[in-house]
Amino acid sequence: MTHHDPQDLRIDGHLVPVVTAQTVVVGTGSAGYCAADRLVQAGHDDVVMVADKIGAGASRNAGSDKQTYYKLTLSGGDDDSVREMAQTLYSGGAMDGDNALAEAALSARGFLHLVDLGVPFPQNRYGEFIGYKTDHDPRRRATSVGPYTSRTMVEKLEAKVQRDGTRVFDECRVVDVVTVPDPDGGPGARRVAGLLVLRTDVPHDGAASPWLLFRCTNLVYATGGPAGMYATRVFPNGQWGASGAAYRAGVHGKNLTEWQFGLASTKPRWNVSGTYMQVVPRFVSTDADGGDEREFLTEAVPDYGRLLSLVFLKGYQWPFDIRKALDGSSLIDLLVYRETVLRGRRVFLDFRRNPVQDAFDPSALSPEAYAYLEKADVLFGTPVQRLRRMNEPAYQFYLDKNPYVDLEKDMLEVDVCAQHNNGGLVVDAWWQSNVTGFYPVGEAGGAHGVYRPGGAALNSGQVGATRAAQHVAAHGTTPPLDDAAFAAAAGPVLGAALDLTARATGRAAAGVPDNTGDLLREVQVLMSAKAGPVRSAESIHEALVQVHAWLRDYDDLVTADAGSRRAVNRTFLVRDILTSAYVYLSAMADYVAHGGRSRGSVLYTDAAGSLPHVGHGPDAATELDLPEIFRFTLDGGALDEEVQETAWLAPGETAPDGAWAPVVPRDGDDPAGTPVFRWRPRRPLPEDDDFFENVWREFREHGNVL
Known part of the structure; x- marks a missing residue:
């Protein structure tokens, strides 16, 4: 070597x-x-x-x-x-x-x-x-x-x-x-x-x-x-x-x-799947300062047994799945999203107390949840007692983190996170x-x-x-x-990097404050707010306009102190994130323009769609009193046989062929570059080729790396 x-x-x-x-x-x-x-x-x-x-x-x-x-x-x-x-x-x-x-x-x-x-x-x-x-x-x-x-x-x-x-x-x-x-x-x-x-x-x-x-x-x-x-x-x-x-x-x-999005603790960052949900913790929200505590799930799910059962199901239905949002466990994710993003509140899991009432009543659980918890011998006590009986390492995990959380004493802050x-x-x-x-x-x-x-x-x-x-x-x-x-080959690439660095550090030397940290936070907050698990054509467009402006003007916008390795590093990190965000937002806009609807781990707002329902039985058709951005229509597999591909065109570059098109008609050479798209049939599962003598002969003569 x-x-x-x-x-x-x-x-x-x-x-x-x-x-x-x-x-x-x-x-x-x-x-x-x-x-x-x-x-x-x-x-x-x-x-x-x-x-x-x-x-x-x-x-x-x-x-x-x-x-x-x-x-x-x-x-x-x-x-x-x-x-x-x-x-x-x-x-x-x-x-x-x-x-x-x-x-x-x-x-x-x-x-x-x-x-x-x-x-x-x-x-x-x-x-x-x-x-x-x-x-x-x-x-x-x-x-x-x-x-x-x-x-x-x-x-x-x-x-x-x-x-x-x-x-x-x-x-x-x-x-x-x-x-x-x-x-x-x-x-x-x-x-x-x-x-x-x-x-x-x-x-x-x-x-x-x-x-x-x-x-x-x-x-x-x-x-x-x-x-x-x-x-x-x-x-x-x-x-x-x-x-x-x-x-x-x-x-x-x-x-x-x-x-893919799902519920996770934010400090420290960790998926709260599996046992954390199966022991049925209490969900509470507070104002920004930790006051005005509310058990908010009951606003949409007043039935005690159904609320417990939906929380339990999040254990092994952990990712946000739009198919389970109408009347299933992913309603929990939407209710958390409403608290944190739409209401500006903080959400916590409380393992110290049971949901709704002090005494845990397992008889109200669905048969599936009851059978599971009965087999685990935890039809008793508080959520943390059930957790420690079922999975002691899951309790110890948060004690070993920085910052550590003792689930017997502290509430655990969570949100619906990109995963x-x-x-x-x-x-x-x-x-x-x-x-x-x-x-x-x-x-x-x-x-x-x-x-x-x-x-x-x-x-x-x-x-x-x-x-x-x-x-x-x-x-x-x-x-x-x-x-x-x-x-x-490397000269133009190196030259562009040197030029960007000289511009950014030159502005800092002239007294303009370093803004690399601010730009990083702003693009991240924008993407979570406008292009996270809940999106609309309007929110995607708003984010796309802003990210395009940042990227277009980046060479004349970013400022970094030459004496700070972190600032110069972030100059290129932020550019990379802005490039990715611009491409991804453009892909989201193209998806909507192609007729794409809610699927996977994303809700695309549709004014002609439905809001989540109260539950099963006679109330199943009754829509919950939720914000209109939660109104959606399922994709239903309509685009399962297609794949969206994206290409980035630098200024002056032409599309690979006529099948590629931008979301918005191209007007000259955009200094930010132009993402273009095509939709193609997905490649099918290859047919079996399992006759031994034929495969062996081909492998002997040519190997299998073609």
Whole structure:
């Protein structure tokens, strides 16, 4: 393994350190480490890794009560098959069939690789890996090692990568991807040539260069979802994403509208799924100062037993699901949203007292909830007593956090938070994007559809990383550019970064206050308010106009103190977030214009739709007294067979072909760039090719990496 030490190269008069490697993996989460591990395993060891902060990221710092890994059934007598699992994934809508089949086919391989690395997934004494059902899962394919499943995966994969000797460059903010024309890819095609990063551990006004260039043939992009767009999010601090750089480089987007939202504590950030809901805590809201306490769920759900049962169901119907909002458990999410976003109040879970009345009356529960809690032997006491009986680690979890919360003494503040982006950067069957050599894996890649089984994201990250590594090892062997060609390709990218930095720091030197922190907060608050789990054509348009203005004027707007590494870092972070927000808002506007209605984890306001109902039985048709923005019409799977793709056009650039169109007719060369869209049929599930002799012959002669 080479050491990949930086070598200085003169680019447009600037001496810049350059690291040369065949492949660069960006991101040190479970998908990124898996890709690096699999590359070396495949004999492709000319690889380095890049991270903005090794200890940050969702894989290492996020989880839930029982964080799930989804894979093929590996226990018991339940029927299952690769094809059936693929069909389950595919049935979520708008998912490409080749991705679904690959995720099913490689799920056991990815899972058992983690087992061999030491992830302690539970198995019985005969070696069966026992499973359970998760959301959107007809089989018992789910498993878990507790709240930190993904963290354990990261730790074991990281140890393997360290043993391999792969070098990791930490404290690097992604600035831009360097590409060149791809003569083998048709008109306008591009291929990867490198990556420009800002070293956030190097002072900008010091002697050493804060810029670092990577010269490579392949980029495995494991940067996570663009979590920095939202203020109300359960993504951990330090998980920002870097999708904006990919869009500017010409990588397309896919299903960008499809986010997943759910109830989570805000300090600390954690999903309150599973046992936290099944023990039926009390929901209360207060004013901004913690006064005027109200048990607000009873306004919409006055029936005691139904209220308890809906809260219980949130345990394993945790994500906000618009199909369960009319008269089901996702009504809870809407009522919390009304308190926090529309009324400006704060919402808390109170585990110290029972809902509505002091004495818990389990006889009022639905049969499903009663049977579950009876089997758990917790038909008694207060929510925290039930929690400690059912799941003591769930209680201890908040005691170990900073800030810590003692659920026996304190209320837990919650909100409806952005949790995962099912869409992302476009991927093919090998997780390669439309830009040759660029492989988005993990949450950065848009492999999912509208719905997905709980835990499918962890499997998708391992499968995508494995498929990308296989393809790179087989096809990504072209040498990186020589010095002259690389300097020519990287020069404009470096020059633009230097110019933006000079403008931003020049304004600060002239006395204009640093505004990077303000811009970051403003875009996040705007996105949560206008483009979160509840959206309308009007709210999307309002946010789009504002984000477009920020991005259009960014070079003349952003101000950063040259003496502050954090401010210069945020100059590029905010630009990346604004780019992503502009693309995503444009995708939302295009979705509505295409006839899209409420689906997945999003409510799109529809004046001709319905408000949530009182409940079942004779009152089922009676609408609740709720704000009109909660009036919606279900999509009903109308667009399940279509995929929305997004392309970013830089000023002066033309669309790939006539099928692409902007949301608003293009008027000249917009300095902010122009997102354009097309809708295509999703790729079907591939037909079976399972005659052994034919597959064996093809595999012997050509391998399976095509």
